[in-house]
Amino acid sequence: MAAHRTMAAFFDPAGTRYGVPTWPWRMAPPHLLTRRQLAARGLRPGGQTIAGQVLWRSRRYNAPGGVRAAYLYDVRLALPKRTASPAQRAALAKALKARRVCPECGADAGYVLPRRSGVCLDCADAWEIAS
Structure with a gap:
């Protein structure tokens, strides 16, 4: 039951409550990815601003208020990773x-x-x- 309340608390795709579009864990649109997910595809954010965030409750890592965040970037605006010379x-x-x-x-x-x-x-x- 508490999980449903948490999901509702973090569901803000318009960004009115948190200032940036926000989704609960595993509910973000498929075109929005974290830095690690971009890196796994050989991409980087490429200077774009944060397109959204995923919030979830966690008892680990002493997160403020017990809430952790992962910032999301639009995969359509991502650039290929740079290679070292x-x-x-x-x-x-x-x-x-x-x-x-x-x-x-x-x-x-x-x-x-x-x-x-x-x-x-x-x-x-x-x-x-x-x-």
């Missing part, structure tokens, strides 16, 4: 590799080094044993 890909690979190389032993740990210690786990263990 070879130079950008090379710079990213270099930065990611730097996060894996231990400054103590110089080895590529094969994982991103913990920020807490800043060294690989082997060096961190050796330091703990020596202390």
Whole structure:
């Protein structure tokens, strides 16, 4: 019974109550998608303004008032995702590799080094044993 009241509370396709067209969970029109849904189709919002939102009640994540929101964008106005240039890909690979190389032993740990210690786990263990 409470679910029906929640759905009615969040059903505002004209946007008079919330200032932007609003729908309950899974009730938005099919041409309106979230950023993640656009990304799954290889698209991005492309600078368009928010076309609507989906609201739902949640006890997780300490949402204000227990209500969470997902913003919607019109798929018809979306643009294809941009692709990184070879130079950008090379710079990213270099930065990611730097996060894996231990400054103590110089080895590529094969994982991103913990920020807490800043060294690989082997060096961190050796330091703990020596202390």
